[in-house]
Amino acid sequence: MPDELGSQRRTHYSTDLSPAIAGQTVTVMGWVLAVRGHGAISFLTIRDKRGDIQVVAKSGACDDGVRQRIAALKPHSVVAMTGKVQPSEKAARGVEIVPDAIRVFSEVAKIAPFEPMAKTVKNIDTRLEIRAVDLRRGVLQDIVNARNMALRAIRDYFAESDFVEVHTPKLISSATEGGAALFSIFYYKSQAFLAQSPQLYKEQLTMGFEKVFEIAPIFRAESSRTPRHLSEAISIDLEEAFVDYNDIMDRVGRIVTVAADAIRKYDGLDGKLDVPEIPAEIPRYSYAEMMEKLESAGVPAKWGTDLYPSALQKAGMAGFYFVYDWPLGPKPFYVKPAVSGDKKTSESFDLMYGDLEISSGSTRIADRAELESRMKQKGLPAEKFDYHLRVFDYGMPPHAGCGIGLERLLMALTGTPDIKDTTFYPRDIDRLTP
Amino acid sequence: MPDELGSQRRTHYSTDLSPAIAGQTVTVMGWVLAVRGHGAISFLTIRDKRGDIQVVAKSGACDDGVRQRIAALKPHSVVAMTGKVQPSEKAARGVEIVPDAIRVFSEVAKIAPFEPMAKTVKNIDTRLEIRAVDLRRGVLQDIVNARNMALRAIRDYFAESDFVEVHTPKLISSATEGGAALFSIFYYKSQAFLAQSPQLYKEQLTMGFEKVFEIAPIFRAESSRTPRHLSEAISIDLEEAFVDYNDIMDRVGRIVTVAADAIRKYDGLDGKLDVPEIPAEIPRYSYAEMMEKLESAGVPAKWGTDLYPSALQKAGMAGFYFVYDWPLGPKPFYVKPAVSGDKKTSESFDLMYGDLEISSGSTRIADRAELESRMKQKGLPAEKFDYHLRVFDYGMPPHAGCGIGLERLLMALTGTPDIKDTTFYPRDIDRLTP
Numbered sequence: 001m002p003d004e005l006g007s008q009r010r011t012h013y014s015t016d017l018s019p020a021i022a023g024q025t026v027t028v029m030g031w032v033l034a035v036r037g038h039g040a041i042s043f044l045t046i047r048d049k050r051g052d053i054q055v056v057a058k059s060g061a062c063d064d065g066v067r068q069r070i071a072a073l074k075p076h077s078v079v080a081m082t083g084k085v086q087p088s089e090k091a092a093r094g095v096e097i098v099p100d101a102i103r104v105f106s107e108v109a110k111i112a113p114f115e116p117m118a119k120t121v122k123n124i125d126t127r128l129e130i131r132a133v134d135l136r137r138g139v140l141q142d143i144v145n146a147r148n149m150a151l152r153a154i155r156d157y158f159a160e161s162d163f164v165e166v167h168t169p170k171l172i173s174s175a176t177e178g179g180a181a182l183f184s185i186f187y188y189k190s191q192a193f194l195a196q197s198p199q200l201y202k203e204q205l206t207m208g209f210e211k212v213f214e215i216a217p218i219f220r221a222e223s224s225r226t227p228r229h230l231s232e233a234i235s236i237d238l239e240e241a242f243v244d245y246n247d248i249m250d251r252v253g254r255i256v257t258v259a260a261d262a263i264r265k266y267d268g269l270d271g272k273l274d275v276p277e278i279p280a281e282i283p284r285y286s287y288a289e290m291m292e293k294l295e296s297a298g299v300p301a302k303w304g305t306d307l308y309p310s311a312l313q314k315a316g317m318a319g320f321y322f323v324y325d326w327p328l329g330p331k332p333f334y335v336k337p338a339v340s341g342d343k344k345t346s347e348s349f350d351l352m353y354g355d356l357e358i359s360s361g362s363t364r365i366a367d368r369a370e371l372e373s374r375m376k377q378k379g380l381p382a383e384k385f386d387y388h389l390r391v392f393d394y395g396m397p398p399h400a401g402c403g404i405g406l407e408r409l410l411m412a413l414t415g416t417p418d419i420k421d422t423t424f425y426p427r428d429i430d431r432l433t434p
Numbered sequence: 435m436p437d438e439l440g441s442q443r444r445t446h447y448s449t450d451l452s453p454a455i456a457g458q459t460v461t462v463m464g465w466v467l468a469v470r471g472h473g474a475i476s477f478l479t480i481r482d483k484r485g486d487i488q489v490v491a492k493s494g495a496c497d498d499g500v501r502q503r504i505a506a507l508k509p510h511s512v513v514a515m516t517g518k519v520q521p522s523e524k525a526a527r528g529v530e531i532v533p534d535a536i537r538v539f540s541e542v543a544k545i546a547p548f549e550p551m552a553k554t555v556k557n558i559d560t561r562l563e564i565r566a567v568d569l570r571r572g573v574l575q576d577i578v579n580a581r582n583m584a585l586r587a588i589r590d591y592f593a594e595s596d597f598v599e600v601h602t603p604k605l606i607s608s609a610t611e612g613g614a615a616l617f618s619i620f621y622y623k624s625q626a627f628l629a630q631s632p633q634l635y636k637e638q639l640t641m642g643f644e645k646v647f648e649i650a651p652i653f654r655a656e657s658s659r660t661p662r663h664l665s666e667a668i669s670i671d672l673e674e675a676f677v678d679y680n681d682i683m684d685r686v687g688r689i690v691t692v693a694a695d696a697i698r699k700y701d702g703l704d705g706k707l708d709v710p711e712i713p714a715e716i717p718r719y720s721y722a723e724m725m726e727k728l729e730s731a732g733v734p735a736k737w738g739t740d741l742y743p744s745a746l747q748k749a750g751m752a753g754f755y756f757v758y759d760w761p762l763g764p765k766p767f768y769v770k771p772a773v774s775g776d777k778k779t780s781e782s783f784d785l786m787y788g789d790l791e792i793s794s795g796s797t798r799i800a801d802r803a804e805l806e807s808r809m810k811q812k813g814l815p816a817e818k819f820d821y822h823l824r825v826f827d828y829g830m831p832p833h834a835g836c837g838i839g840l841e842r843l844l845m846a847l848t849g850t851p852d853i854k855d856t857t858f859y860p861r862d863i864d865r866l867t868p
Contacts, residue, residue, distance in 0.1 A: 001801075002800070002801055004773055004832070005676065005677075005678060005832035006773075009676065009677070010676055029675075029676045029831070031641070031829045031831070032829070048644065049596070049643060049644040049645065050596075076828040076829035077829050078829040078830065078831045078832075080676075105800065105831060105832050106800060106801070106826075106829045106830050106831065108827065108828055108829050109827070110827045110828065112828055129821075129824075130824060130825050130828065131638075131825075132638035132639060132641045132642060132825040132828075133641065133642075133825055133828045135639070135641070135642040135643075136641060136642040140642075141642065141643075144598060144600075144642075144643065145598065147599075148598045148599050151599050152589075152593055152599075155586075155589065159586055162483070162484075164578060164579065164582045165581075165582050165585050165586075166578075166858055167651065167668050167857065167858060168858060168859060169666055169858075169859045169861050170604070170651050170653075170666060171617075171653070171665065171666050171861050171866060172866070172867075173866045173867045183605075183619050183620065183621065184619070184620050185617050185618070185619050185620075185628070186617065186618050186619075187617065187665075187866055188655065188657075188863050190866065192866055194619070194628075201858070201859060201868075204565075204566035204868075205566060205569070205858065207465070207566045207567065207569070207570060208566060208567075208569040208570040208574075208575065208578075209483060209569070209575075209578065210482065210483040211483065216650065216651065217601065217604050217650065217651070219604075219605070221622065223622075231605065231621075232603055232604060232605050234601050241463075242439065242443065242444055242463045242514075243439075243443070244439060339438055339440075366436070366539065366540060367435075367436055367540070387563075387867040387868035388868065390563070390564060391564050391565075391566040391567055391868075392540075393542065393543070393544045394510040394542055394544065394546055394564065394566075394567045395465045395466070395510035395511050395512040395540045395542050396512065396540050397463070397465070397512045397539060397540065398438070398439035398512075398539050423601065424600055424601060424602060424603075424635070424639065425602060425603045425635060427603055427605050429622050432605060432606070432607045432621055432624065432626055433606075433607045433821040434635075434638075434821035434822065434825075
């Protein structure tokens with residue numbers, strides 16, 4: 001039977017240990033990163049939430065039973081170690097622990113299919129099958145910690161900018177972004193869908209709160225198997241009254257900057273993360289300019305087509321940049337057509353990182369008649385959206401907003417090549433567990 | 435056609451206006467709360483995100499066209515008003531605006547089925563049908579703003595306490611809390627479910643991160659029609675390694691306190707909210723003690739039964755209190771049986787507010803064999819949980835945690851009688867729209 005925790009608690013984290021407390025008896029807790037034995041001496045590295053702890057069990061210097069128990073430990077075992085702090089020039093924080101007592105909360109018999117210190121593992125499925133173990137690896141610890149700090153910085157930005165946090169329903173009655181890629185649910189006795197975005201709800205909420213944000217899951221039945229698509233992802237959504245898409249591009253620029261700054265400050269277990277520089281003004285190219293860029297690069301560019309990754313690569317697009325004033329045609333019904341000039345373009349933008357789309361936003365249509373006419377053009381039945389359209393009769397402010405894919409933003413900001421590693425338990429067409 | 439926003443932007447919020455800027459020309463934006471006309475003079479109240487603005491349009495003092503346009507406005511219309519700030523003893527912030535120009539972004543023709551200033555509306559469905567309009571009422575503005583501040587305070591608490599924010603999948607392959615009340619989904623070519631809680635995932639994540647929290651939707655196919663159940667709710671989940679349920683009760687006490695303190699500071703549009711006092715130590719009663727309380731109050735109490743609201747009411751239970759050491763039998767498989775004493779009780783607790791359950795937590799089983807044995811007792815097929823059980827082979831720390839129902843906590847902290855009003859777009863057996 002494993003040892004019980006009982007009333008014992010940790011007295012120090014790894015980061016609390018230093019030569020300044022040499023001679024003190026401490027209790028540390030964590031999991032075994034590595035054990036090395038050389039006959040009468042064993043070295044144990046324990047990793048806790050904040051870092052690593054060196055334990056040295058030497059014959060004569062500590063109890064033989066404790067030393068033998070340490071020598072027999074397998075990686076990933078979970079332990080509490082009580083012992084004396086002793087200065088050591090070789091150890092990471094200048095100290096090691098000389099053990100007095102050990103308790104093993106979880107004794108590990110199996111050998112994991114990959115090393116806890118491995119930087120890379122060949123087969124991603126091997127990792128995903130025991131994801132919680134995989135997430136102990138330094139490289140993933142660093143991404144999650146960076147993610148945590150970025151989220152905090154982004155929420156701070158929203159609070160300072162007077163945005164209200166909202167939670168919109170994920171169970172909805174009709175498609176917002178057109179009918180494709182929706183998951184269908186049995187909702188009591190009727191049919192429902194999982195929300196692909198909080199779009200219509202966040203727009204409505206500008207009526208009462210002007211500035212709203214939501215950081216929540218979105219669901220897309222994407223059949224593509226790529227390192228940049230998930231069936232369930234976290235979207236950072238914002239929506240704001242009395243502004244247009246230019247103001248939203250400014251906000252997206254700030255959000256990317258505060259997130260990058262937060263991550264840049266973080267000292268990872270595996271060293272500093274490779275955070276790209278964010279220019280004070282992220283370049284903005286109109287869709288028409290992009291067409292010219294592609295043509296100059298010898299890529300056939302036809303007005304109205306999407307900007308495909310392969311084309312953007314050929315044109316040498318790198319770093320963060322906005323593409324604005326997209327053709328109206330393929331845009332969702334709620335995107336506002338350009339007020340001036342031809343009616344072919346829309347007040348819309350994408351934030352790109354190289355060939356990766358990070359965010360998409362626009363000015364929205366605030367007038368019911370205009371919205372219904374766009375729905376008609378797109379072949380959408382207005383009566384299915386009655387629950388949405390009816391609030392436009394009671395004063396909808398002009399508004400604009402965007403969604404930012406958190407996992408994609410983190411790919412860019414942490415240099416992570418596969419989106420599965422900027423989330424915890426990825427979901428895609430092939431994977432519903434763990 | 436409505437006026438376009440164009441390049442005009444708000445220069446001042448309502449709260450930026452004061453006699454100190456008398457004489458200045460400002461542009462305010464918002465929606466019309468009320469218009470009153472007395473022949474040659476019209477009074478207009480505009481509400482923006484932060485408060486109300488008084489506009490006085492008097493014949494001779496402002497352009498006749500502007501004055502007539504103001505007089506014709508209906509409540510909820512969305513406007514921009516440019517004019518001069520003028521001291522006024524009668525107006526709320528000691529100032530009113532004398533208008534120079536008005537733009538109407540959204541002209542309202544319909545009369546809403548309830549007054550924007552109404553404190554109560556008889557039929558909740560009337561409100562829910564145009565929820566975004568309903569949410570403009572002061573009482574709901576105050577709840578949402580309080581919600582926002584409480585969430586921020588809670589997240590600050592988690593950050594200060596070194597918890598990592600996680601996002602666990604909502605699309606899952608098997609039931610965590612037993613099979614009832616699950617929504618079923620078509621997931622590509624197979625079946626999936628919507629997560630009723632992040633339970634197993636957050637437990638797993640203590641392996642790598644020790645302290646994790648998630649604030650995210652949970653889904654329960656509750657067939658009950660009550661003012662305290664939702665089919666989609668926000669759960670504040672936390673899970674922590676190397677502690678037990680007593681430590682988690684301490685954390686829950688802190689979370690309730692920081693949330694209450696945040697709301698208490700908030701000056702609502704409709705005045706201060708009625709926030710209950712939180713005792714420095716929230717009382718803790720064992721389940722056995724509760725049985726005695728019920729018996730003293732003349733309520734038949736049989737060991738093993740749930741504590742029903744009607745029984746708690748009869749026993750006069752009020753305010754916040756914990757009930758701990760619940761019978762093991764009905765508890766989910768992951769709840770740890772009491773280590774000492776009889777094996778009938780569990781290391782578990784509920785946080786109650788009067789007769790309302792706010793939070794439920796426990797020490798968890800960290801040993802695979804013990805967990806499998808509990809699953810067997812509960813009639814759950816262990817093979818369906820293989821994706822979960824297998825990580826227990828690689829060092830699961832002792833851990834404990836809880837979930838807190840955000841909407842229920844807000845009912846308690848803001849004195850809101852119906853849970854539908856502590857969320858935005860409530861979902862229940864009868865309602866999937868708006």
